[in-house]
Structure formats: structure tokens, C-alpha cells
Amino acid sequence: MRGMYRSRSLRRKFVRTPGGKSTLHFKKKKHNKPRCAECGAELHGVPRGSPKEIKKLSKSEKIPTRPYAGYLCTKCMRKLIKEKVRVEI
Secondary structure, eight states: OOGGGTSTTEEEEEEEOTTSOEEEEEEEOOOOOOBOTTTOOBOTTOOOSOHHHHHTSOHHHHSOSSTTTTTSOHHHHHHHHHHHHHHHO
């Protein structure tokens, strides 16, 4: 096995070939889904990937266009905005 495949940073999958042999295929592991900073819910509209992959996307593909997008979920964002408005009045 080549050195780059010896680490556990790649996912190992056993695949049976048509000839009947069992071989190893290596795949990149999936990155965790982005989560809300307050409640921990999954953030919708935010892609799942490495920082390297996300950096290549356009701004509109990275996060939704609303306040606290990519940081808070919609429920927590609405709650925060309502609290701020109530304090100002």
C-alpha cells in the first residue's frame, strides 16, 4: 500500500471485482454539516465541504442572504431579532 493510503484520513471500502477478487477503494471522508451556534440544528442552504472546496464557491452559493446566515438557524435568528426589537422599544 502506498504511503498516502496508510493514514486513516481516507475512508476504506472493500469492493468485489467481477473477477471475484476483493480490493480496497479509498474515498475522502464526508465533512460534518454546518450547525447553528445557539441550538446546534443543521444550517440549511449552507454547503457541506472542506474550507478549500467552499472557498471556490461564489458568495451566493456559500450562505443564504439574510442576517446571521451561516451562523444561526432561522428560528434562532428570528428569536434574536425579536429580542433586539423589544429591548429598543
